Amino acid sequence: MDGSTAKTVHDIFQSMEYGPAATSSTATAQAWLDNHSRSLGLFVDGKCIRPADRQSRSLADSKGGNLCSTVCAVEDDVSQCASSAVKGHKAWGDLSCHQRAKVLLRSASALGQHGTCVSELCELCEVSCSPSSLIRLLQYYSSWAQLRDALVPDWTPLGVVAVVTSDDCSLYSLMLKVLPALAMGNSVIVVPGRSRAPPTLLLAQLFTGAGLPAGALNVLTGSDMSLCARVAQNANIGYVAYSGNKQDGVLLCKSTAGMGIPVSVSPNIGARCPFIIFESADIDSAVDAVIEAAFKKKREVHWVLCVQESVVDSVVARLGLRMAGMKCVALHSDGDRGLVDAAVRDAQQQGATLIQSCAAPSSGAQYPPTVLCGAAPSSPFVVNPSPGPLLPLMTFRSNTEAVVLGNHSPHGQAASIWTEDLTLALETAKSLSVGSVWVNSHSVSDPCLPVSGHKDSGTCTDGGQEGLYQFLRPSSSSSPLPRSSPVSMDYSKFGTAASIPAIIPDDSNPASAPKVYLQFVGGKPCKSVSGCSVAVQSPGGASVLAYCPDGGRKDVRNAVEAAVKVQPSWMKKSPSARAQSLYSLSKGLEAKRRDIAGSINVQTGLSMDEADKEVELSIARLSDWAAYCDKVQGGSPALPQSGSALSLPGALGVVGVVLPDESPLLSMVTLLGAAIGNGNAVVMVPSEKYPLPALALIQVLQSSDLPAGLVNIITGSRDQLTVALATHSVIKAIWYWGSAEGCQYLQYTCTSPLKTLRLSCQKEDGGKDWTWSHPSLLEEMWRSAVQWKSVWIPTA
Incomplete structure (x- = not known):
């Protein structure tokens, strides 16, 4: 056609210029809104x-x-x-x-x-x-x-x-x-x-x-x-x-x-998620993916790019090529522009170099896609990312360093790993403390896979x-927390006053003095850091049965340090190995049953037959948990899209457990077995009223094959030790049986960092019946000690 200005296909491929933007109609939605005036x-x-x-x-x-x-x-x-x-x-x-x-x-x-x-x-x-x-x-x-x-x-x-x-x-x-x-x-x-x-x-x-x-x-x-x-x-x-x-x-x-x-x-x-590129990755595909994830998709998370040193120059060069000509990205509000400018200035002052698709406009709620090369893990713009299109780039040398960088975040939502080495990918995926791991992909989801919130990314499991x-x-249980109105309380003063006065035991006449017990930290019996003890009264309160340590914040600190050292290696043990350790603990309890039944009898006032029955139930409960160890496993569910995915159960980490007064031995082994059977370590606070059965169990723990530091027992004021557990940043979960004020304190306090809470308000009428053996109750307790991870593996 003479005089036509229409371009041929050949002309379009030669110029490769942008065509007119496709206009999207919103007529249907507008009609729905008009229908509602x-x-x-x-x-x-x-x-x-x-x-x-x-x-x-x-x-x-x-x-x-x-x-x-x-x-x-x-x-x-x-x-x-x-x-x-x-x-x-x-x-x-x-x-x-x-x-x-x-x-x-x-x-x-x-x-x-x-x-x-x-x-x-x-x-x-x-x-x-x-x-x-x-x-x-x-x-x-x-x-x-x-x-x-x-x-x-x-x-x-x-x-x-x-x-x-x-x-x-x-x-x-x-x-x-x-x-x-x-x-x-x-x-x-x-x-x-x-x-x-x-x-x-x-x-x-x-x-x-x-x-x-x-x-x-x-x-x-x-x-x-x-x-x-x-x-x-x-x-x-x-x-x-x-x-x-x-x-x-x-x-x-x-x-x-x-x-x-x-x-x-x-x-x-707003979570911070690592995007890890190993030297064995397809670099072109990885760079295309990181640009799509960081700059083109709607940003619900902040990505941090981690690149192996041997390929960082190649990645940076490809980033520069791919980003050339990219348009500015709209910010959420005009106020975000100041935050973005401040983050970029801070990065440049710390020696970071910029890769930008174009020059930043002098003002306005938009900013060009920007890569901040040479970022340090402790840099403010890495720790607290700004809301704009900024991508910090850090380097690592070994696989271990990659995992350390990936876990260097308060969040644990997701991670993307790029490598052609499947063994490396799976090892890295298991080591990252996140809910979703995408191998050679990103931002994939499906409801058939369970994903738990890790660290500050949640307290529950969604999917699957x-x-x-x-x-x-x-069906056989009721709500552990009765509905009530909040109590007016000063959270800063909760737990500051001891409910039982601490004393220094009188050793002048060892023959007549009550027995002095030790607490259990790092696999060894020890005194409390304060050196003080509290008196354990007889059921009627007429006499002092014994003295137990009055533990505090420093004792919790020492216990958590011991637990952190041993928990990763315990979690890596096979489920069958953990089961054998629980069976061994059960046998040790069987060997000491008369002594422990005697401590229950003296402490609680139960008859010897009732005390012996509690010991028998405790032995059976440990065997229940041992049997559970290799029965609850992940799998590979069928996906609607091509590829494979793994659903992996994992441990919470270090769990703080505040025990109830009811059934002091049975409640302890029930919570202990569920926690360590899933690979967790525990810091346990025995009943303030009846601590002797828990302290008598220390001899059984010492003779078992559980690693030192896996189980720690600290006695003292329940409220003081609850505060110490709640304010310790390493403890991932708290299981609490106590007062309504204690439950309220934990709900208010355990928000930064987030802790998974299992709360039960102790009742005066006897509270929870720990003799239950219904399958759903065991299953509920077991599931509360597990968190889930999904690993996505794309295939052709």
């Missing part, structure tokens, strides 16, 4: 409602225009929603497993039909979303709804579950909490972040239209995190699951402390069968 209400009892006299907040779209408004719920709305959720739970629970599965499958079909509307609405709200991934979630959890009674028969739903997210949480992360809760028969109240409210309301409308009973899924919107505390405070709520940034998660934990409601936290936004148990409880 761009004024979104609450979703309660299966319908959208907009109560009168409520404040509202405007929500801007991705271009800064007014998109819609959302209602700020008040106390009356929370009460109405909770009542609706209780009715919805009954209606949802009355359905058979097959009927619930059919509803979830119909919801997947409805989402497929209206996927365009969901995608467009998420685009307008700047929410990360893929309808296909949500459909996969629905299909996966519909199968679990079908099989619940067959595969988890001795467990029951919690009732009403509250799912809370921050304003930067993805829709996938939200649904990863909502759908397993629904599949197990719970009803759900969702409190989304402000910009997440429109797509969440749309999904609730779609699910209800697919047959979900009214009240089974409710959505409350508000102005800030105070709404979450009001929802948790409602007596009908049985569990709170949070997903989002850590700041809001910490605020939620502190605001709900003392309410008697369990809260799980998954801070999956393991992720279901946070929304279930054993």
Whole structure:
């Protein structure tokens, strides 16, 4: 055609210039908003409602225009929603497993039909979303709804579950909490972040239209995190699951402390994740992947590039080539620009060199992709990454250094490893303390794989069968924490006053003096650092039976140091080797049964027959845990995409255990066996009232083949030692049986760093019955001592 200006295919390939950007339509989402008059209400009892006299907040779209408004719920709305959720739970629970599965499958079909509307609405709200991934979630959890009674028969739903997210949480992360809760028969109240409210309301409308009973899924919107505390405070709520940034998660934990409601936290936004390139990697593929992960995808995590020294020059050269011509990346807000500029200046002052795709504009909420070469692990811009498109680059020499760099972070969400050596990849994956490891890939996920929060990245497990148990409880047990109102207390003064006065034992007449016991730290009996002791009274309080050490913060420090030294090697032992050690401990207890039964008799006032029965149950319980050691294993689940994946169970690390007064020996060996059977080390605080059975067990521990430092026993004031455990940064989990004030203190304090808590309020009427042997109760205890890791291995 003469005079035509259209370019031929040959011309386009010669110039390789950008074509016109594809315009995306949002007409379907706009029509849905118009249908609601761009004024979104609450979703309660299966319908959208907009109560009168409520404040509202405007929500801007991705271009800064007014998109819609959302209602700020008040106390009356929370009460109405909770009542609706209780009715919805009954209606949802009355359905058979097959009927619930059919509803979830119909919801997947409805989402497929209206996927365009969901995608467009998420685009307008700047929410990360893929309808296909949500459909996969629905299909996966519909199968679990079908099989619940067959595969988890001795467990029951919690009732009403509250799912809370921050304003930067993805829709996938939200649904990863909502759908397993629904599949197990719970009803759900969702409190989304402000910009997440429109797509969440749309999904609730779609699910209800697919047959979900009214009240089974409710959505409350508000102005800030105070709404979450009001929802948790409602007596009908049985569990709170949070997903989002850590700041809001910490605020939620502190605001709900003392309410008697369990809260799980998954801070999956803003984590620092290592991207490790070994010399055996396909460098071109690795560089392409790191650019996509760090600069092109929506940044929910901060990547740190770790490159082996032998290939760092090649990687830097390829980064420069790939980044040439890349456009500036939009920042979240104008205020982020100052943080990015400060981080770059700080990096240059510390000797880092920059690789930038173009010159940074003088101002504005945008910045070019930037690699900071020569970063040090302790640099502020590495430890506390800025919100912009900055990628620190560090080097390592050996595989061991790569693991050290990868673990040099308070977060443990994920890591990406690049190497063609499969043995190296698997060894590195097992050594990294993260929930997901991607080999020659990144940012892959599927709900069939369980992923636990490691370190500051969470206190629960999501995905797979393991992720279901946070929304279930054993049918034969009740909630360990009674619902209550928080106690007014000064957290800085908790545990500062000893409940039993410490004394220095009088050794002037050794023949008549009560026996002086030692505590057990680092595999050796020893005195407390303070040198003081506390008196152990007879059951009636008429006489002093013995003196035991009055341990404190320094004793906990010494015990944790000993535990940290031995725990990694203990965890690497095979499950069968750990089982044999537990069997050996059981035999040692059998050999000392009369002496230990005597200590129970003297200390607690039980008859010799009752004391002997407790010893017998303790011996059997240790054998139970030994048998469990090689029965709970990971696997390789089938994936919908090509490739393979491994699901690996692992230890928590060092666990602090504060023991109850009930059944002092049986409770101790129950918690001890579950912890060390999974590869953990323990620091145990015996019953303050009945410490002698635990101290008598020290002789058995000394003669066993358990490594020194694996089990540490410290006696003294329960509250003082609880404070020492809670404030120690190395302890990963605390299992606590004690006062309501102690439970509240731990919920408030154990947020930075995050600790996995298992809390039980000790009751005056006898408390927990430790003689149980129901399989689901043993399974619950065992699962609380495990965390899970997924390893992704792509194949052609």
